Amino acid sequence: MNKFSFQKDGLFSQIFRRLLVAVILFTLVEVVFVLGMYINNVADLDQRLLSRQAQEISHAIRYQQSQLIYDKSKIIREHAHNAKLAFAVYDKNGQEILINGPYDMRPTLMPPITSVSQETRRDDFSTGFRLRGVRKLDVDGQSIWVSLVIEGEGFKPFFPVLLNEVIDHVAIPLIPLSSLLLFFNIVAVRRTLRPLANALEQINSINPKEIDYRLEVPASPTEVKDLVTAMNGALGRIESAIRSLREFTADTAHELRTPLAIMTMEVDKLPDEISRVKLKKDLDGMTRLVTQMLDMAYADALIIPDSSQANLVEVASGVISQITPLAIKSNKGIILQAEGVVEINGHAEALGRALRNIIENALAHTPENSNVEVSVLSSGVISVRDFGAGIPVDKREESLNRFWRGDRKKTNGAGLGLAIARRIAESHGGKIVLGESPDGGALVTLDLSNGIST
Amino acid sequence: MRILLIEDNERLSELVAQALTVDGFAVDSAFSLSEARDFLKVVSYDLILLDLSLPDGDGFSLIKDISDKKIQTPILVVTARAGLDDRITGLNLGADDYLVKPFATEELIARCRALLRRPGSVLGTVLFAGNLSFNSSSREVAVDGRKCNVSPREMALLEHLMRHIGQVVSREHLENSLYAMDKDVTSNAIEASVSRLRRALKKEGANLVLHTSHGIGYALIPTKDAM
Numbered sequence: 001m002n003k004f005s006f007q008k009d010g011l012f013s014q015i016f017r018r019l020l021v022a023v024i025l026f027t028l029v030e031v032v033f034v035l036g037m038y039i040n041n042v043a044d045l046d047q048r049l050l051s052r053q054a055q056e057i058s059h060a061i062r063y064q065q066s067q068l069i070y071d072k073s074k075i076i077r078e079h080a081h082n083a084k085l086a087f088a089v090y091d092k093n094g095q096e097i098l099i100n101g102p103y104d105m106r107p108t109l110m111p112p113i114t115s116v117s118q119e120t121r122r123d124d125f126s127t128g129f130r131l132r133g134v135r136k137l138d139v140d141g142q143s144i145w146v147s148l149v150i151e152g153e154g155f156k157p158f159f160p161v162l163l164n165e166v167i168d169h170v171a172i173p174l175i176p177l178s179s180l181l182l183f184f185n186i187v188a189v190r191r192t193l194r195p196l197a198n199a200l201e202q203i204n205s206i207n208p209k210e211i212d213y214r215l216e217v218p219a220s221p222t223e224v225k226d227l228v229t230a231m232n233g234a235l236g237r238i239e240s241a242i243r244s245l246r247e248f249t250a251d252t253a254h255e256l257r258t259p260l261a262i263m264t265m266e267v268d269k270l271p272d273e274i275s276r277v278k279l280k281k282d283l284d285g286m287t288r289l290v291t292q293m294l295d296m297a298y299a300d301a302l303i304i305p306d307s308s309q310a311n312l313v314e315v316a317s318g319v320i321s322q323i324t325p326l327a328i329k330s331n332k333g334i335i336l337q338a339e340g341v342v343e344i345n346g347h348a349e350a351l352g353r354a355l356r357n358i359i360e361n362a363l364a365h366t367p368e369n370s371n372v373e374v375s376v377l378s379s380g381v382i383s384v385r386d387f388g389a390g391i392p393v394d395k396r397e398e399s400l401n402r403f404w405r406g407d408r409k410k411t412n413g414a415g416l417g418l419a420i421a422r423r424i425a426e427s428h429g430g431k432i433v434l435g436e437s438p439d440g441g442a443l444v445t446l447d448l449s450n451g452i453s454t
Numbered sequence: 455m456r457i458l459l460i461e462d463n464e465r466l467s468e469l470v471a472q473a474l475t476v477d478g479f480a481v482d483s484a485f486s487l488s489e490a491r492d493f494l495k496v497v498s499y500d501l502i503l504l505d506l507s508l509p510d511g512d513g514f515s516l517i518k519d520i521s522d523k524k525i526q527t528p529i530l531v532v533t534a535r536a537g538l539d540d541r542i543t544g545l546n547l548g549a550d551d552y553l554v555k556p557f558a559t560e561e562l563i564a565r566c567r568a569l570l571r572r573p574g575s576v577l578g579t580v581l582f583a584g585n586l587s588f589n590s591s592s593r594e595v596a597v598d599g600r601k602c603n604v605s606p607r608e609m610a611l612l613e614h615l616m617r618h619i620g621q622v623v624s625r626e627h628l629e630n631s632l633y634a635m636d637k638d639v640t641s642n643a644i645e646a647s648v649s650r651l652r653r654a655l656k657k658e659g660a661n662l663v664l665h666t667s668h669g670i671g672y673a674l675i676p677t678k679d680a681m
Contacts, residue, residue, distance in 0.1 A: 257534035258463050261556035265469040268559040280558075287556050291536065298538050317670045321622035324667050328675050336669025349538045371668075 015185055023178040030170040038162060046131050047120045049161045054135035054146040057087055063140035070098040083152030090145045105149050110134050112145035128153035195224045211239045250297035253290045260287055292416040295353050299423035302350050310348035312376050313338045319356045331368040338376035344451035346428045354424035355382060357417035358444050362386035380452035387441040396434040456480045460490045461505040473559050486510045499527050501569055506533040514547055521548035528569040564620060583619045584661040584676040597658040608651040615674035624671040648672055
């Protein structure tokens with residue numbers, strides 16, 4: 001699942017960034033909206049400024065022993081910047097508890113009227129404004145009246161009020177809302193994209209040999225479903241392209257057999273021995289190529305029925321009987337070491353072709369007057385050794401691939417031999433191991449012990 | 455010896471017919487299944503060479519017809535089909551041998567001869583291999599026409615190997631057919647016969663090699679100058 005963790009270009013960081021931008025934009029719009037609203041409604045601002053200031057003053061008042069007292073340790077903060085403030089606090093009997101502010105402003109303080117809970121008055125001068133008002137507030141269950149005068153200029157004194165309004169109306173609702181939104185988004189996306197992560201994992205594990213592999217289509221969400229379905233469609237088209245290419249190869253190879261037969265028979269009639277032998281060798285090479293191309297196609301399509309049994313000893317002796325006459329012509333021999341019956345669940349003809357390719361390979365590399373030794377072990381392992389130069393360690397893995405040829409001058413094959421053998425071995429749940437025999441030469445092991453009948 | 459050749463490729467048909475004619479066979483060429491069926495109605499053949507992919511159907515259907523009618527004529531399938539199960543399918547249906555294209559002329563002739571020598575068909579009694587000849591009724595062996603002395607046991611061995619010239623004959627098969635009656639045969643009786651026969655062939659100047667295929671059996675193979 002780490003594919004969807006918080007990466008720079010990951011979906012989550014993208015969602016996070018976009019959401020953040022959206023939140024900022026939304027905040028700005030709201031701020032502008034709030035500011036615009038208040039700027040067009042100065043009276044409201046006045047009221048709020050006074051109320052806010054009165055509230056702040058009231059924090060310094062406490063009711064103690066049936067008496068309202070002024071707690072001097074509490075600092076009364078002035079909320080109006082660049083403005084002068086004077087205020088007085090009265091109890092319900094009109095008794096002044098506290099008075100503060102420049103003396104020249106004090107006389108303008110409005111006297112409290114018990115029946116009035118809130119009053120605001122604004123006077124504008126050429127030099128600025130004066131706000132006066134009374135607020136009835138509640139302190140520890142006791143009503144108090146705060147009378148205030150604020151003198152100032154322009155908008156600056158209202159900034160704290162505006163800021164407060166912005167925080168109240170924009171930040172407080174938006175921050176938790178957007179955090180929640182982000183959180184739910186991430187959870188939702190993670191959940192929604194789980195099928196995508198599964199698909200990704202499946203895509204990554206596609207084996208190039210399994211061209212018929214398709215991804216599991218999730219039930220939801222539709223978008224991922226569509227993507228996976230589209231991906232499967234693409235895989236299908238690739239498969240049919242590969243198949244038609246393979247079929248084309250196989251068809252071509254198949255169609256070449258009859259013309260090759262005609263050429264072989266024509267060449268057999270040639271009176272000139274030297275050119276006949278030369279042409280015959282070329283034709284043999286072509287025939288081998290055609291055979292290997294077809295065998296590769298058959299190996300790719302090989303399915304082994306559960307009931308199909310093959311006796312490896314019989315397979316080996318059959319193949320060796322077929323190749324021996326050809327080996328003798330090039331002064332080489334094949335020795336079989338095997339006894340009894342070694343049965344496995346397998347396709348005898350296919351195994352024969354696998355072994356045939358391995359032995360032909362060994363015959364091509366073993367020197368004249370030497371033998372290729374084939375052993376069939378009761379454990380389901382067939383080993384083929386020759387007395388040639390062997391296969392270099394670093395070339396072993398790639399030599400099992402298609403169209404690999406060690407020494408291009410030496411072999412006339414297409415380099416498909418070991419690939420065919422490997423494909424057939426794998427179809428049987430087995431493998432091919434390339435090694436060397438103690439006294440030089442290659443030792444190719446066809447390990448079919450997985451299919452051994454018990 | 456009359457052979458029916460069923461092959462739709464005219465060039466190949468011509469070449470095969472020519473090669474078989476040179477070897478002394480009489481050949482009728484059919485280019486389709488229906489033509490082949492017409493031939494089979496009026497002529498009795500010693501061998502049928504059958505291509506599988508024919509313009510008017512699959513050769514397998516003809517094999518089925520022939521074996522249903524209990525006709526003994528051996529059938530050699532000559533085809534481009536080399537799928538993993540094609541050979542077994544062909545043989546199971548009743549074909550006697552299966553040869554995949556392309557093939558060497560000598561291989562085709564050898565397969566034809568091997569089928570004609572099988573019990574049930576009219577046998578040619580003189581077998582040839584390289585400069586060696588063997589008359590299976592008069593039991594005479596000759597190299598380049600010169601009669602040679604070969605003991606009966608080695609002669610039986612030679613006959614088996616000559617019937618499968620160029621092929622490995624399993625030791626088991628030889629033991630079963632040569633010493634079936636002999637209960638007190640020792641395990642190295644075959645080896646002794648083989649080495650005696652090998653010496654005899656060498657002495658008489660036969661251009662054939664008696665090859666030991668270790669772990670499997672023996673093969674009589676013409677040397678290079680015999681080909």
